[in-house]
Amino acid sequence: MSSGGTDYTVRPTLVLGWGNEWRGDDAVGRVAARAIAAECRTQVEVADIHQLTPEWACTIAAHGRVIFLDALRQATEVQVSRLTASPTDNAHTAHRVAPDYLLALAATCYNAHPVAWLIGIPVQDFTMGAPLSSVAQRGVAVAVAACRRLLPDVVAPPIVPEFASDESPLLPQSTFAERSA
Amino acid sequence: MAKTITIDPVTRIEGHSRITIHLDEQGSVTDAQFHVTQFRGFEKFTEGRPFHEMPAITARICGICPISHLMASAKACDDLLAVRIPPAAYNLRRILNLGQLIQSHALSFFHLSAPDLLLGMDADPAKRHILGLAAAHPEIAKNGIWLRMFGQQIIEWLAGKRVHPAWVVPGGVGSPLTAETRDRILEMIPQGITITQGALDLLKGVLDQFASEISTFANFPSLFMGLTTADGSLEHYDGNLRIRDENRDMVGDQLDPKSYNELIGEAVEPYSYLKTPYYKPRGYPDGFYRVGPLARLNNCDQCGTPLADQELRHFRALVAEGAVLSSFHYHYARLIEILYGLERVRDLLEDPVTSSDRVRAQAGPNQHEGIGVSEAPRGTLIHHYKIDKDGLITWANLIIATGHNNMAMNRGILQAAKEYVRGTEIKEGALNRVEAVIRCYDPCLSCSTHALGEMALQLQLINAAGEVLDEQRRD
Structure with missing residues (x-):
């Protein structure tokens, strides 16, 4: 597996x-x-799964960029954050693992460093069998738009400055700064 | 008027457990207890559900071994239907079950235990995990990921998804095997065998470094229980129960799993939500037994596949005679079972019967009580349901693999604590060794209490006056 996360036009x-x-x-x-x-x-593989488990590190390592989507408690807006490959506090277990843990595993085992984001979607109701709440449904629409902007055919370097605006509700300034660098 | 009962805050649902070690006035260890402090109650809330929903519902007990619950539950439902499932479905269920055995054992060995085995019990806890292992031995970590992924891939290709598939149904399975899936799995098996044999060589190469742990990690006489085939071979899906003692003398053989109630009693201890099963004829607590890979290998006469049988001979040679008693060797047994699983999956896929299109027997409920028993990665799993005339569940009993080992885990931590705990402080190496005893059994606390979660751990040292002298946590 080759290293690096910048070749997202190819991988x-x-x-x-x-x-x-x-x-x-x-x-x-x-x-x-x-x-x-x-x-x-184009250039997008999508997986919707029950939980993150260690073997996903292998799949993640084969990609140039990875966008994680998850529910986010105690939030009112969709939040997009850049992830780094850092071990988290659940390194001792395996039943379910966190995105940055998988990135660390991909980096350590496969020397792969995809660019990665976590899009957190506000949620309200975890009742068994319940449909998505209106809060979550609105969040899905916003998250999809945010994700679309992170995809390579849209977020190729020439249009990255569109995200530079301080008015963007989706990307905190620190996130953009990191990406610009 | 409808009422909503709210339990708030909901605590202890993340698989938390606690170990307490009790000291006498001289500071010597007198007792140790493994507390599982979570509870969810699947047996109760499934009452009133249609029986055919049980495989899907009970599979939700666990994200690691949902297939085990699917198997036992579907077998219990087959019993309610009073049908014999088509031979192809029988083989396909067995392949699926072995796919899970491979992925679960790979996770246990490479991800959870290999850091102890290869980095050392006293290694820096900040690095003594899979990431530390990957940094020191990247190929081993990659092999572990590959093997785990292969097991999961078998499940996904057969059943549609890796976690909680709905493919196993009362009466059979949802769809037949395709030639493409058969060939894809077969193509990957040689690499799986190579990886597993490498892991076995690796483990055998470090056993000498763990003489102390081998002698003190739940190394004691007990009974061993598991399924075997009619000819005494290793079996995970079907067969009858066999019980041997520490000398490998037969205590019971070809016991009908449906008579489990005559064999197994369940005691309840006030310090844990995890029940304590015991072998009824010997009473409680004398009838304590172990299940899982170590028990299965102690029980069977042979695995029934060439490479696994070759390894089984080495395994038997660990002791001069009798059963292998140290729970440390669960790791060894786990790897042999992976090898067996890979060989057996190949055999089953190459059997023309497996590719038949007839994969489901259709029927309505024909009796009011059904029992399904299979071997989960961690041991014997029992689902027992009763239904009313409309097919609704009126009563359910689940005896889970980890639960069978409850008494052995408690005695094991006591043995390890007596060896490694000194004075009134818990040293990191001692903490890890006491934990590692539990880890040998690869317990699934979410399954065993039918709750959700992982294995966070709290360890307390308590003096004769009941005061907590020291406490260590892993959250």
């Missing part, structure tokens, strides 16, 4: 949404992932 993008579809808004990342799969045809 595909992975969109990975996860959650429990039986628990209301917990499924929001998966719903967003499927919406992206329906919209985007």
